[in-house]
Amino acid sequence: MAKNPNIKVRPWCPFCGQDVDEPREPVQRKMNEFKVGTCQCGAVYTSDPSGFNVGSAMVECLVYACDDNWDFAWELTADEDYLTGRIDNYDEQTHQVYETKTVEGRKVRGVLYFIRLTRDFAELSRKLKDHKQKTDEQLLKPATRTVIPPMEPARDPKRRKKKADKAEIERLVFAGDIDSLVDFAFDDAKTIRFMQRLLYDPDEAKRWFCAHVIGQVCARLSTRKPGVVSDLLNRMYEACTDSAATHWGLLETIGSIIAARPDIFGGFARHLLMYRGVPSSRVQVLWAMGAIAEKSPEVVRGTPIYSVFPYVNIPDPLTRGHAIRLAGRIKALELKGAIEKQVEDTTPVTIYENGLPVRTTVGELARQALALMTDSAAD
Numbered sequence: 001m002a003k004n005p006n007i008k009v010r011p012w013c014p015f016c017g018q019d020v021d022e023p024r025e026p027v028q029r030k031m032n033e034f035k036v037g038t039c040q041c042g043a044v045y046t047s048d049p050s051g052f053n054v055g056s057a058m059v060e061c062l063v064y065a066c067d068d069n070w071d072f073a074w075e076l077t078a079d080e081d082y083l084t085g086r087i088d089n090y091d092e093q094t095h096q097v098y099e100t101k102t103v104e105g106r107k108v109r110g111v112l113y114f115i116r117l118t119r120d121f122a123e124l125s126r127k128l129k130d131h132k133q134k135t136d137e138q139l140l141k142p143a144t145r146t147v148i149p150p151m152e153p154a155r156d157p158k159r160r161k162k163k164a165d166k167a168e169i170e171r172l173v174f175a176g177d178i179d180s181l182v183d184f185a186f187d188d189a190k191t192i193r194f195m196q197r198l199l200y201d202p203d204e205a206k207r208w209f210c211a212h213v214i215g216q217v218c219a220r221l222s223t224r225k226p227g228v229v230s231d232l233l234n235r236m237y238e239a240c241t242d243s244a245a246t247h248w249g250l251l252e253t254i255g256s257i258i259a260a261r262p263d264i265f266g267g268f269a270r271h272l273l274m275y276r277g278v279p280s281s282r283v284q285v286l287w288a289m290g291a292i293a294e295k296s297p298e299v300v301r302g303t304p305i306y307s308v309f310p311y312v313n314i315p316d317p318l319t320r321g322h323a324i325r326l327a328g329r330i331k332a333l334e335l336k337g338a339i340e341k342q343v344e345d346t347t348p349v350t351i352y353e354n355g356l357p358v359r360t361t362v363g364e365l366a367r368q369a370l371a372l373m374t375d376s377a378a379d
Contacts, residue, residue, distance in 0.1 A: 199249030212355025215256025255288020328369025
């Protein structure tokens with residue numbers, strides 16, 4: 001006899017047996033996030049509505065159980081430091097567990113994944129969270145305040161609007177004429193598209209300069225049209241995920257835009273970390289996070305930035321140099337020992353600042369990072 005598809009029960013905690021509430025969006029949003037919840041017994045859980053991403057849900061659940069302390073989470077051992085459990089056939093839409101995997105023609109494959117830390121580790125996690133919060137507040141207190149550009153003057157609605165021309169926009173970009181580009185951007189939506197096309201230049205120096213210019217133009221445009229800039233950021237992220245297309249200059253431009261207005265677009269920063277694992281994008285991700293950190297280190301500290309900390313020891317000097325630059329700007333005292341070992345490294349590297357190449361060495365970047373950490377400790 002076929003099972004009755006209408007047989008359903010409320011989901012329960014596999015550790016204490018109590019019914020659990022519907023999982024919710026996390027308060028602090030993270031990459032690849034799932035809805036989360038907490039049982040009265042102290043267990044936490046994540047919801048994978050498709051059932052195909054249980055591995056990612058496990059990781060998210062463990063990190064959530066550790067109060068978003070990634071380093072602490074990776075040190076724990078299953079069955080010794082924490083217990084796991086799961087509930088299958090969970091439907092996130094109705095918050096019910098069904099007897100069968102098909103209900104009213106709709107497949108039900110969801111999984112609730114549970115983790116409960118042992119008492120000692122749960123207490124340690126809370127203490128580490130409190131310590132990290134106090135440390136971050138102390139380190140970021142002397143940070144440079146974000147400079148918000150003044151509101152752009154309202155344009156006369158009766159004026160004769162400018163029409164963007166590809167050749168003219170290209171000339172203005174490489175002349176660094178921000179004022180004229182801002183005027184064009186307010187008058188003609190094609191201005192931003194024409195600037196973006198210049199990112200596909202094979203000349204690396206031109207791409208970096210163009211990324212900087214776009215960031216400066218968008219900073220001023222956002223004072224009156226932040227939605228236009230938000231749409232641009234979304235389109236560039238979509239272009240980055242297109243495996244059939246190159247994304248030359250896109251990550252640098254995203255970083256430049258966010259760095260220019262972290263007060264508005266800081267929420268976009270965490271998505272840059274999705275590209276950290278791609279060797280061809282790693283330097284650009286580290287550069288972008290470093291550029292944002294110079295203006296607003298608290299925005300970067302609010303992302304899963306621990307995931308890029310191992311790059312301070314990577315063999316490639318350019319990647320290592322960018323990671324060190326980033327570590328100094330967010331005052332990552334966790335990496336101080338590793339950075340101190342590199343102050344004598346004379347390997348030359350070129351890092352772009354404000355669209356222009358700066359030739360330096362890994363050792364000099366290490367000394368600059370340590371100086372920023374020392375200044376924060378003194379304050």
